[in-house]
Amino acid sequence: MTLKFGVVGTGAIGKEHIKRITSSLCGGEIVAVTDVNQLAAEQVVEQFGLNAVVYPDDKSLVAAENVDAVLVTSWGPAHEQSVLAAIEAGKYVFCEKPLATTAEGCMKIVEAEMKHGKRLVQVGFMRRYDSGYVQLKEAIDTHTIGEPLMIRxxxxxxxxxxxYTTEMAISDTLVHEIDVLHWLVGDDYKSVQVVFPKRTKHALDHLQDPQIIMMETNSGITIHVEVFVNCQYGYDIQCEVIGEEGVANLPEVPSVITRKNATLGASILTDWKQRFMDAYDKELQDFMDSIKTTGEPNGPTSWDGYIVAVTSDACLKAQQTGNKESVTLGEKPAFYKNEKEISKTV
Amino acid sequence: MTLKFGVVGTGAIGKEHIKRITSSLCGGEIVAVTDVNQLAAEQVVEQFGLNAVVYPDDKSLVAAENVDAVLVTSWGPAHEQSVLAAIEAGKYVFCEKPLATTAEGCMKIVEAEMKHGKRLVQVGFMRRYDSGYVQLKEAIDTHTIGEPLMIRxxxxxxxxxxxYTTEMAISDTLVHEIDVLHWLVGDDYKSVQVVFPKRTKHALDHLQDPQIIMMETNSGITIHVEVFVNCQYGYDIQCEVIGEEGVANLPEVPSVITRKNATLGASILTDWKQRFMDAYDKELQDFMDSIKTTGEPNGPTSWDGYIVAVTSDACLKAQQTGNKESVTLGEKPAFYKNEKEISKTV
Amino acid sequence: MTLKFGVVGTGAIGKEHIKRITSSLCGGEIVAVTDVNQLAAEQVVEQFGLNAVVYPDDKSLVAAENVDAVLVTSWGPAHEQSVLAAIEAGKYVFCEKPLATTAEGCMKIVEAEMKHGKRLVQVGFMRRYDSGYVQLKEAIDTHTIGEPLMIRxxxxxxxxxxxYTTEMAISDTLVHEIDVLHWLVGDDYKSVQVVFPKRTKHALDHLQDPQIIMMETNSGITIHVEVFVNCQYGYDIQCEVIGEEGVANLPEVPSVITRKNATLGASILTDWKQRFMDAYDKELQDFMDSIKTTGEPNGPTSWDGYIVAVTSDACLKAQQTGNKESVTLGEKPAFYKNEKEISKTV
Amino acid sequence: MTLKFGVVGTGAIGKEHIKRITSSLCGGEIVAVTDVNQLAAEQVVEQFGLNAVVYPDDKSLVAAENVDAVLVTSWGPAHEQSVLAAIEAGKYVFCEKPLATTAEGCMKIVEAEMKHGKRLVQVGFMRRYDSGYVQLKEAIDTHTIGEPLMIRxxxxxxxxxxxYTTEMAISDTLVHEIDVLHWLVGDDYKSVQVVFPKRTKHALDHLQDPQIIMMETNSGITIHVEVFVNCQYGYDIQCEVIGEEGVANLPEVPSVITRKNATLGASILTDWKQRFMDAYDKELQDFMDSIKTTGEPNGPTSWDGYIVAVTSDACLKAQQTGNKESVTLGEKPAFYKNEKEISKTV
Incomplete structure (x- = not known):
């Protein structure tokens, strides 16, 4: 019942996931690895004492009979071909963001997966597994605050x-909000606009920092996301949903409260890895559990990866034009609808 | 040493201020009142046991020899003439918002006051006297959070x-933010834009609620103000200033913290009057104290009233056009600069 | 309608109250002052520009015809004779703590006042006027948390x-809790005990700091008060009432919330004067207002002063013995019962 | 490298741990089970699809060659014999509280373990693995708040x-504080006393609820623990450490913050299982990891179990006498000292 993983890409994030699967999570095993740097791949096998074969490339790894699932943690531009290869071979895929670097690439994956006939792919948007966002979604879904109208x-x-470039504020940073927010409210984006506030002196000359990205959903929800990557004080993720009956905020990260030096204080994280540590564990555990119990992964889909790609493209354009840019997605295929959505449609 | 007030307008807000001056504050006395409804004016004299003459109109009240200061709490459109009459007579004026209903009207008052040669007028923007905003300004002025870049x-x-109409979201509600925010950061507005998010079902058909007003200052600070007047849950004023080194938030209104029914809770006010009760007291006390000690009022000036009028007009236009509208103010006259601003210029 | 005050004792606290009455509050005037140091009294008259006569002693000041109310802000051991003289002359008295330095002295005042036939005396326990304690009492009185069982x-x-001595932890510090807590729960103390935890290195050798005072009320409520006067970090007053249905805490002092240097922080006061500034204003304003409207002061009574004296004595004894010491109060005279208590008895 | 567990006792807590090991944690496997109710044991094997032998009793299970570690989750009075049997067989033991129901029983285990020559036993005091307590200990150990003086x-x-009986307030409830607090401050208890506040009407007649347990450590730290098991509002664990330089509080459980119905609120847990869910996972994962990497468990020791037993006995006596009762522990054997303690001694 152990899910056997082949890992494509043994860099930092690859190693993190390998460590997770071998020493914290339940039900997974690393049986194959590959990396453009073969030596790196070999060192990882040794470092973690893996009982795993080192393959020369993603194609051969995917083809290995004992590989049940492919963990794609290579360089972004390489994702698309690995994912397509895995689908082709009927293997499960856990792919770190981005699913592909272009909307077209994502669509190819969507189409390949639909052709295969069942869900194989999960994209690594871990925030959906963060207990704070889960609580926030539950508050929304149980109508605690009424219909959402705005999000900050x-x-x-x-x-x-x-x-770090001005574009990366979208492609590396905002992508997490793009994914988690449409999931949170069960709605799709209609348009986006980017505003450049006063630049912080702590940003290098080539970088516009902070940025405010304004997004509008099909139902009219207005979303304002501040991306500020040189804020100095720490790593801080905030989300406030304003509804017709009330307002809900993402919890602060729990911290000992101290009273010292005339200050009532709590710690703010400085390392982003700590913030979503549990969510990283949970997304992979859920990937394994869900495949075992239902035969399909349960997390962010290829379609979600496609949504993020299309919306990111619109944001990048909006950075250039300063105008409101529309987000044009096709109709969500029935294949990707969850039971709730299907019942709504019917 | 008692400052003798004549009150123009004895409606709700007029009575509040009369009560304040006669039973909570130090150093003021009501010696004259008038109202378009003479009977109402007479009843107020009786109700509060005032030793005050009832005048037929603002002109005669202003002319009364024992009136040192005129408290203008009449209907908005009537403010301008009362203020001008008071300035003409060399009397001090405390004028509730708006100073005048048009930018031109405000400018006339500015010019009249400058011609008189010293400051006579204070406009009733009480938030500057709220201890929370005072703390926030102090945090900014002492560079606790570095240069402000954004405000939410x-x-x-x-x-x-x-x-309540869609326009009143600007003229009655946003005006307080318009005044307090430019004071907070010591900067003027350059442009404004209004976004209409998804409408709450709790708003009547004629009303767009909520609204988001985006303002940009001359130095590039981006300000987003959510105005939401049917939020259901209470009266809630929030302000977050994001600076180059940190972030500062207006304090929550202090409340007993309870643990009950599986909820850790604090009360949110439902009545707006309670929120700025202390600020109302302090603005009038300061008006009296400052006149006694320096010969001039110290609070929001005619020029501040003019800024609010011009900015409100731009916001009203932006509601119509959906576009970014510019805010065109003349250069701030030296007459209205405080010592700090003057020293900066020199 | 102005209440004319004679002030006995023009030291620090006397000056504070004089300033309050002459420049912040409504309806009072200082017409007479005295101090053991005549020069000091004269300087105060000059400093505040008072239109007041300097008297050689409390007796002559009390006797002055234009004195309506005596403000006793002299050295503690002198309070008793000034209060008794004022009662004798039928004058109102606002007396800073202690009402008298002994329980016997307090009882003499109680008896004199009862003999006079109406309430004349208010003791300066300002916490009852603090908005936090007022909210806490309201939460208790409206049964928000059910019957109180414990207080921390x-x-x-x-x-x-x-x-500062070990005894002053009781006589200077704990006295405020002694007064405010029995008022909060409408109950009297039955016994007290004092525990000496590990001593802080920041206390001088002669001082036991911190101390924990445990008090039990007649109905069985257990109260634990930590007195810690070298806590280093600030001035901090906490009160948690644990009831049958829930728990209520005194609000934190409102403060701008900052995010800076990896810390989410709020300021804690360092100066005790700031903490109860508003309460000091309100107790004196209420003293004046209540006398004007009802002919009697409304705040802490001579009987409350007596309760504090008896309870403090028991605590001082408990510091010595380490044992539980009983607090023996007579039955509260009907004279001091408020309407609610009287209706309960009937 | 998988640690093979035999489970003694397949009731509620036994099942929880079995589920944990088989579906969340990494590196463990259930190979043997027993229960006084054989049928129950068999059902558990089926329910979780275990590849495990059902043994007739603890002795035979302990003796099974493939059992590396014994998980003792039987009825409290049965723990001692199972633990002793496991030690005898040189097997690792994870034993739920209590280690034994008497101090003598715990001491027998301590002696058996010392005789065996290396640590085999971990007691299930999971709070030491709670991230809040871990943060609190770190704050203390890094001298953030100076030397601890008091704990509430x-x-x-x-x-x-x-x-639930009055005694269970000690033996079932307080035990967790007894363990975690001496670990937190690295100090042992010297005496205990129990105070009975006003009883809540929500307690049945036979039960004294709430109770306040006061404990003193060897270095003089004063600890007050309120045990209140019918508080109505939820499951709530609070801990405040007052030190020479500041104060630190256990974090609140993170919760979405809502603004609704005039209330700013966060959820309080009602089910105790949720509160320490993560800690339960971590204690068992650490048990497995530590055995694999060091050959010994790393968590609460037999000696810690003995401390809890002796201290609980003193508390139970104090409930009867109302007096301060001393806690008499022998010197901690070098065998149980961690490296830090040993280096201190040397």
Whole structure:
């Protein structure tokens, strides 16, 4: 009953997931690895004491008979071909973001998966597994605050390095909000606009920081996301949903409360990895559990990956034009609807 | 040393201020009242046991020799003439918002006051006297959070009555933010834009509620104010200033914390009057104290009233057009600059 | 309708109250002052520009015809004779704590006042006027948390000077809790016990700090008060009432919330004067208002002063013995019962 | 590398741990089970699809060659013999509280384990694995708040059933605080006393609820724990450590913050199982990981179980006498000292 993983890409995030599967989670095993740097792949096998074969490339790894599921943690531009190969072979896939670097690439995956006939792919948008977002969704779904009308978010990092560009505020940072927010309210994006507030002096010259991304959903919900990646004070994720009957906020990260030096204080995280540590564990555990019990993964789908790609493209355009840009998605295929959505349609 | 007030307009807000001056504050006395409804004016004299003359109109009241200061609490459209009459007579004026209903009217008052040669007028923007905003300004002024880059506000009322219109979200509600925010950051508005999110079902058909007003200052600070006047849950004023080094939020209204029925809870006010009760007291006490000690009032000036009028007009236009509308103010006259601003200029 | 005050004792607290009456509150005037240091009294008249006569002693001041009310802010041991003189002359008295330094002294005042036939005296226990305690009492009185069973308090000062003694933890510090807690729950103390926890290194050798005072009421409510006067971090007053249906806590002092340097923080006061500033204003305003409208003060009574004296004595004894010491009060005279208590008895 | 467990006792808590090991944690397997009710044991094997042998009793299960570790989740009075049998056989033991029902029983286990020569036993005090307590200990250990002087705790349950007795406030409820608090401050208990506040009307006649247990450590730290098991409002665990430089509080359980119906609210748990869910997972995962990496468990030891037994006995006596009762522990054997303690001694 153990799910046997082949890992494509043994860099930082690949190693994190390998460690997770081998020493914290239940029901998975790493049996195959590959990396463009073969030596790196071999070192990982040794480092974690894996009983795993090192393959020369993703194709051969995917083809290995004992591989049940492919963990795609390679460089972003390489994702698409690995995912397609895995689908082709009828293997499950857990793919880190992005599913593909273009909307077209994502659509190819969607089509391949639909052709295969059942869900194989889960995209690594871990926030849906964060207990705070889960509580927030439950508050919305149980009508605690009535129909959502507006959402205000902040995505703040203490600082970024010199490689971080204005576009990455969308493609690396905002993507998490793009995924989690449409899931939260069960609605799709209609348009986006980007505003550039006063630049912080802590941003390098090439970088516009902060940015405010305004998104509108089909039902008219207005969403404002502040992306501020040199905020200095810490890693801080905020989300407030304003509904017809009330307002709900994502919980603060729990912290000892101290009274010291005339200050009542709680700690704010500085390392983003700590913030969603549990969510990373849960997404992979759920991937394994769901496949075992239902034969399909249960998390963010290829279609969700496609939504993020299309919406990101619109945001990148909006950064350039300063205008409101529309987000054009096709109709969500019945294949990707969950039971609730299907019953709504019927 | 008692400041003798003549009150123009003895409606609800007029009575509140009369009560304040006669039973809570120090150093003021009501010696004259007038109202378009003479009977109402007479009843107020009796109700509060005032030793005050009832005048037939604002002109005669202003002219009364024993009147030091005129409290203008009449219907908005009547403010301008009363204020101008008071300035003409060299009397101090405390004028409830709006200073005048048009930017031109405000400018006339500005010019009259400058011609008189010293400050006589204070406009009733009480938030500057709220201890929360005072703390917030102090945090900004002492560089606790670095240079402000963005501000996020919410102005929520539980509900409004049928008379409340889409325009009043600007002219009655947003005006408080317009005044307090430019004071908070010491900057002027450059442009405004209004977004209409999904309408709450609790709003009557003629009313767009909620609204989001986006304002940009000369230095590039981006401000988003949510005005939501049928939010159901209470009266709630929020303000978050995001700076280069940190973030500061207006304090919550202090409330007993209870643990009951599986809820850790604090009360939210439902009556807006309670929220700024102390600020109302303090603005009038400061008006009296400042006149006694310096010969001039110290609070929001005619020029501040003018800024609010011009900015409100731009917001009303933006409601119509959906576009970004510019806010065009003249250069702030040296007459209205405080010492800090003057020293900056020199 | 102005209440004319004679002030006995023009030290720090006397000056504070004089300033309050002359520049913040409504309806009072200082017409007479005295101090053991005549020069000091004269300087105060000048400093505040008072139109007041300087008297050689409390007796002559009390006798002055234009004195309606005597403000006793002298050295503690002198209070009793001034209060008795004022009662004798039928004058109102606002007396700072202690009412008298002994239970016998307090009882003499109680008897004199009862003999006079109406309430004249209010003791300066300002916490009953603090909006937090008022909210807490309201939560209890409206049965929000059910019948109170336990109370946990903390009374913390950043530091004290070398003159502060182990006994003063009771007579200067705990007295405020002694007064406010029996008022809060409408119950009297039955016994007290004092525990000495580990001593802080920040206390001088002669001082036991912190201390925990455990009090039991007649109905069985258990109260634990931590007195910690060298807590270093600030001035902090906490009170938690645990009831049959829920728990209520005194609000934190409102403060701007900042996010900075990896800390979500709010300020804690360091100066005790700021904490109850509003309560000091309100107790004196209420003293004046209540006398004007009902002919009697409405705040803490001579009997309350007596309760504090008897309970403090028991605590001081308990510090010595380490045992549970009983608090023996006579039956509360009908004279001091409020309407609610009287209706309960009948 | 899988740790093979034999489970003694397949009741509620036994099943919870079996589920944990088989479906959430990494590195364990259930290979043997027993229960006084054989049928129950068989059903558990079926329910969880275990590949496990059902043994007739603890002795035979312990003796099974493939059993590496014994999970003792039987009825309390049966623990001692199972643990001793496991030690005798040189097997690891994870034993739910109590280690034994008497101090003598615990001491026998301590002696058996020492005789065996290495640590085999971990007692199920899961709070040490709760992230809140871990943070609190870190705050203390890093001297964030200086030397601890006092601790205030509350242990509140919404309600208990008719079987719950006054003694169980100690043996079932307080035991968790007894264990976690001495670990938190690295100190042993010297004396205990129990106070009975006013009884809640929600307690049945035979039950004294709430209770306050006061404990003193060897270094003089004063600890007050409120046990209130019919508090109605929820399951709530509070812990405040007051130190020489500041104060630290256990975090609140993270919850979505809502603004609704004039209330700013967060949820309080009602089910105690949810509160320490993560800690239960972590204690067992650590038990397995630590054995694999160091050959010994790392959590609460037999000696800790003995401390709890001795302290509980003193508390039970104190409930009867109302007096301060001393806690007499022998010197902690070097065998149980961690490296830090050993280096201190040397």
């Amino acid at each position: 978010c902040a995505h703040r990092n203490a600082k970024v390095d010199a490689n | 506000c919410a102005h929520r009322n539980a509900k409004v009555d049928a008379n | 308090c903390a009374h913390r000062n950043a530091k004290v000077d070398a003159n | 705790c509350a242990h509140r349950n919404a309600k208990v059933d008719a079987n």
